[in-house]
Amino acid sequence: GAVDTVVGGYACIHPTYRVHKVSSSPLVIYLQNFITADERAHLKKVSESSFRRSVVAGHDGAQQSRIRMSQSTDLRRDAVVKCIERRALDFQGFDTHETQLEPLQLVKYGPGEHYDFHTDWLADPQYSTSFNGGNRMTSFFAYVHVSNDTTGGGTNFPLVSPPRDERWCGFVECDEPYANGVTFRPVEGNAIFWENLLAPGGEGDTRTEHAGLPLTGGEKIGMNIWTRQVPLSDEVRREDLPLDF
Numbered sequence: 001g002a003v004d005t006v007v008g009g010y011a012c013i014h015p016t017y018r019v020h021k022v023s024s025s026p027l028v029i030y031l032q033n034f035i036t037a038d039e040r041a042h043l044k045k046v047s048e049s050s051f052r053r054s055v056v057a058g059h060d061g062a063q064q065s066r067i068r069m070s071q072s073t074d075l076r077r078d079a080v081v082k083c084i085e086r087r088a089l090d091f092q093g094f095d096t097h098e099t100q101l102e103p104l105q106l107v108k109y110g111p112g113e114h115y116d117f118h119t120d121w122l123a124d125p126q127y128s129t130s131f132n133g134g135n136r137m138t139s140f141f142a143y144v145h146v147s148n149d150t151t152g153g154g155t156n157f158p159l160v161s162p163p164r165d166e167r168w169c170g171f172v173e174c175d176e177p178y179a180n181g182v183t184f185r186p187v188e189g190n191a192i193f194w195e196n197l198l199a200p201g202g203e204g205d206t207r208t209e210h211a212g213l214p215l216t217g218g219e220k221i222g223m224n225i226w227t228r229q230v231p232l233s234d235e236v237r238r239e240d241l242p243l244d245f
């Protein structure tokens with residue numbers, strides 16, 4: 001790809017990723033080669049020592065839960081992260097602005113860890129106030145690192161019909177019973193994109209329910225890119241930070 005922008009000496013080059021539609025309703029799109037090898041190495045390196053036990057949105061704020069057994073960390077908005085943010089915004093068209101993005105989040109799983117069935121849109125209105133940018137309009141879940149010995153750890157959408165063509169079998173579990181919906185295999189560099197709401201200003205779409213299935217071996221690091229309906233307040237967003245390898 002061509003250099004898109006130069007930020008602090010870093011040339012943001014978008015990969016020529018491939019786009020495959022999985023479902024129109026809910027809208028689910030598979031993105032092949034969305035995060036480059038250099039970007040993945042960078043994300044791994046800058047996050048190495050900052051992972052903490054993951055939390056979920058509870059009644060009294062963020063809390064640890066057996067529902068989500070993993071480690072996570074928010075990413076500082078360095079030039080590499082901004083380049084990925086730009087790609088995620090461009091994919092969604094020109095009407096979504098960077099102020100609608102939550103800080104990008106990495107999630108790391110070891111053997112036995114998982115994230116139970118959930119939706120990324122937030123049912124409790126205390127988490128979708130205008131201060132928080134409203135609700136989560138869209139999600140990208142990208143696979144940033146998948147060790148060679150990884151087993152399990154797919155991303156399952158029980159209410160989305162699996163595609164049928166054999167060419168999908170590298171990316172989805174083709175042996176899965178049809179009734180289980182679609183399970184994406186963790187494939188480094190690839191990403192799933194979906195719309196969480198029934199309309200841009202609408203209710204959460206229950207058909208977007210999904211889970212990070214238990215890892216039975218190896219290590220998986222994923223990345224959440226969440227776009228809110230409206231700009232988040234400055235307190236929730238992070239200030240821009242210089243490139244820091």
Ligand SMILES: O=C(O)CCC(=O)C(=O)O
Pocket residue numbers: 107115120141153154155156210211212213222224
């Ligand atoms: O780990 C996965 O495959 C999915 C993770 C997920 O859905 C999330 O972090 O919201």
Ligand SMILES: [Fe+2]
Pocket residue numbers: 118119120210
């Ligand atoms: Fe999720």
